[in-house]
Amino acid sequence: MAATIKDIAKLAGVSPGTVSRVLANKVGFFSEHTGEKVRAAAAELGYQKNTAAAELVTQQSNVVAAIVNSTKTNFASPIIEGIQAEAHRHDLNVIILYAGDDDSEQQRRALTTVIERPVRSILLLSVDLAAENLTLLQNSRIPFCFLSISFDEIQVPYITSDDWQVGYQATQTLLKLGHQNIGLAGVDSDFHTGRQRVAGYRQAMQEAGITVQPEWIQLGNYSYTAGQAAMRAYGANSGLTAIIGASDMAAVGVLNTARSLGYRVPTDLSILAIDGTEICELVQPALSSISQNFYEMGVAGVQQLCAPGELPQKITPIKLVERDSLQRNG
Amino acid sequence: MAATIKDIAKLAGVSPGTVSRVLANKVGFFSEHTGEKVRAAAAELGYQKNTAAAELVTQQSNVVAAIVNSTKTNFASPIIEGIQAEAHRHDLNVIILYAGDDDSEQQRRALTTVIERPVRSILLLSVDLAAENLTLLQNSRIPFCFLSISFDEIQVPYITSDDWQVGYQATQTLLKLGHQNIGLAGVDSDFHTGRQRVAGYRQAMQEAGITVQPEWIQLGNYSYTAGQAAMRAYGANSGLTAIIGASDMAAVGVLNTARSLGYRVPTDLSILAIDGTEICELVQPALSSISQNFYEMGVAGVQQLCAPGELPQKITPIKLVERDSLQRNG
DNA sequence: GCACTTTACACAAACGTTTGCAATGCCTTT
DNA sequence: AAAGGCATTGCAAACGTTTGTGTAAAGTGC
Numbered sequence: 001m002a003a004t005i006k007d008i009a010k011l012a013g014v015s016p017g018t019v020s021r022v023l024a025n026k027v028g029f030f031s032e033h034t035g036e037k038v039r040a041a042a043a044e045l046g047y048q049k050n051t052a053a054a055e056l057v058t059q060q061s062n063v064v065a066a067i068v069n070s071t072k073t074n075f076a077s078p079i080i081e082g083i084q085a086e087a088h089r090h091d092l093n094v095i096i097l098y099a100g101d102d103d104s105e106q107q108r109r110a111l112t113t114v115i116e117r118p119v120r121s122i123l124l125l126s127v128d129l130a131a132e133n134l135t136l137l138q139n140s141r142i143p144f145c146f147l148s149i150s151f152d153e154i155q156v157p158y159i160t161s162d163d164w165q166v167g168y169q170a171t172q173t174l175l176k177l178g179h180q181n182i183g184l185a186g187v188d189s190d191f192h193t194g195r196q197r198v199a200g201y202r203q204a205m206q207e208a209g210i211t212v213q214p215e216w217i218q219l220g221n222y223s224y225t226a227g228q229a230a231m232r233a234y235g236a237n238s239g240l241t242a243i244i245g246a247s248d249m250a251a252v253g254v255l256n257t258a259r260s261l262g263y264r265v266p267t268d269l270s271i272l273a274i275d276g277t278e279i280c281e282l283v284q285p286a287l288s289s290i291s292q293n294f295y296e297m298g299v300a301g302v303q304q305l306c307a308p309g310e311l312p313q314k315i316t317p318i319k320l321v322e323r324d325s326l327q328r329n330g
Numbered sequence: 331m332a333a334t335i336k337d338i339a340k341l342a343g344v345s346p347g348t349v350s351r352v353l354a355n356k357v358g359f360f361s362e363h364t365g366e367k368v369r370a371a372a373a374e375l376g377y378q379k380n381t382a383a384a385e386l387v388t389q390q391s392n393v394v395a396a397i398v399n400s401t402k403t404n405f406a407s408p409i410i411e412g413i414q415a416e417a418h419r420h421d422l423n424v425i426i427l428y429a430g431d432d433d434s435e436q437q438r439r440a441l442t443t444v445i446e447r448p449v450r451s452i453l454l455l456s457v458d459l460a461a462e463n464l465t466l467l468q469n470s471r472i473p474f475c476f477l478s479i480s481f482d483e484i485q486v487p488y489i490t491s492d493d494w495q496v497g498y499q500a501t502q503t504l505l506k507l508g509h510q511n512i513g514l515a516g517v518d519s520d521f522h523t524g525r526q527r528v529a530g531y532r533q534a535m536q537e538a539g540i541t542v543q544p545e546w547i548q549l550g551n552y553s554y555t556a557g558q559a560a561m562r563a564y565g566a567n568s569g570l571t572a573i574i575g576a577s578d579m580a581a582v583g584v585l586n587t588a589r590s591l592g593y594r595v596p597t598d599l600s601i602l603a604i605d606g607t608e609i610c611e612l613v614q615p616a617l618s619s620i621s622q623n624f625y626e627m628g629v630a631g632v633q634q635l636c637a638p639g640e641l642p643q644k645i646t647p648i649k650l651v652e653r654d655s656l657q658r659n660g
Numbered sequence: 661g662c663a664c665t666t667t668a669c670a671c672a673a674a675c676g677t678t679t680g681c682a683a684t685g686c687c688t689t690t
Numbered sequence: 691a692a693a694g695g696c697a698t699t700g701c702a703a704a705c706g707t708t709t710g711t712g713t714a715a716a717g718t719g720c
Contacts, residue, residue, distance in 0.1 A: 017670065021709090026709095034669080049707085052448050056382060057675045095427060098424070361699090386677070386707090387704065389705070
């Protein structure tokens, strides 16, 4: 139904090849006169290019796909913004797919819809791919890069913050304020990211000569409810004077539950969030955070995929952002 | 480089046509024996279908595109979840594009990347299309539907809440609690949605016999900063006892700024949010809200596109969700 | 006016599929 | 044994582009 290059050719009285060259603006391949004719015909027919067909013959595409693990993770937004901005600079288009939360079936669906189509490269935002899906991805021979997640067991390109440093610096920040009994809430220990954060935390505590009590580390999945659960586990008489939320959401969970348990924040209890997204500024008191540069991760992700040969694993910087949820102890 | 149907054909010793039929599992068109052979060959070569090529010949696609107006709007998530769920049920794939905030150039980019490719239909989440982009969309002849936005001037399919009712019921809720001086903060009056909310608000006030003071309506773009600005404009001695935030974000802006102005919420000031997303539960006090059923909008959106002939404009229900930010006046 | 280059275009193959049609061979039926 | 039916498969066209090659006409230099 839609007009094709052939319709234009017929209307303008030239060959399809010529139309293609005019529309692609291959200068030097057609006269002023035919250029005019073709463009007029195209406009008259309301021509829309069928890029899929073009990609079929050129065997290349200018779309990069971003697969994100959940609609709920709030840090995906700045990463995507970074991707969009940098993609724009390289004249690439971005499509986004949601892969659900650790649902390997949904992951597979998202993955195949992009693999089966001509996409130039794939960015995976914080998605922990099931083993069979990783093989699928690797077999596709499409360049890819993980963002905001790291691995130790497998050798794949990724860009993320130094999670060990995240844990270490968070803990150091609180130690410097005189805190000794410091909790770590909502962190998961199943994946590399969480393990690294815990390791950084432990190292900082050890250097300060403090023995970490087992109950100080409350595991979870970084969610709001994980933060709530952690705080309930600490209880009203935890003896803690500071808590690190393993994510912003976890920190908010800690904050709200601590309040309902009777803590005043930051007077009785300091809270330090990890991530530093928008949500830190929305709650009161605004949460101080070890902030990741998510935007930069997105930018670096598409750069890495545009300039192969670069080293495949990159670390983006983190920094402490002071807001209102920390207070010196004693 | 990647294996094609021809490679499989060669390896299995059959024709490409047969391979296609086996892989598409067209029963009755091939023998058990060749089925085995072909599948084995496909597996051996790690074959990945080129769906773009297939879509070229069949002239149809199973992907629906969702275009969202910004990475920042927090209600996009539940809509997308609804879309995904319903799309899955119809065996469709979903891709998401970001169109930026009222940036007609970015809109055009997003639009053309989907129009130029075989997509079955397009869902536009809360995006207010520039006139020329609407024409582009309409000329493409791809079925589309707007979500969470409505129009009066133009005749297009959309699914959203009844924004007049939103404004009316929000105001009624506060009136019933005995409030008289009620503000409306952060609403925009440039588009249909905002105008309707204001109209509903005015009607409810008028029915209660209250004259709306001009400064009670503070315009804005539904953002956190719009809420802040509105509350600063009201000031510490506003005379208001209740404020409707035009969105969750605006309501949070109002909340935080009110606090810093010395108001206690809800003791001195009741706040009612519009939207009812997750954020209402994260702040303290948790914000009561007139909640929209965003998930349902997503579901209805893909249903509408799967069953043409349905009426093109649909209203999803709203409801009051009581949390902790409202209090009886006097 | 000849050989040569340049310009401007048409032609056709190719990309990886799907699918209508034709062809083959076997099995029934009469 | 001829005719018809059916199961299985191959062949080739088609989808909408891009692009290398071929070629006629026009321009250039001597």
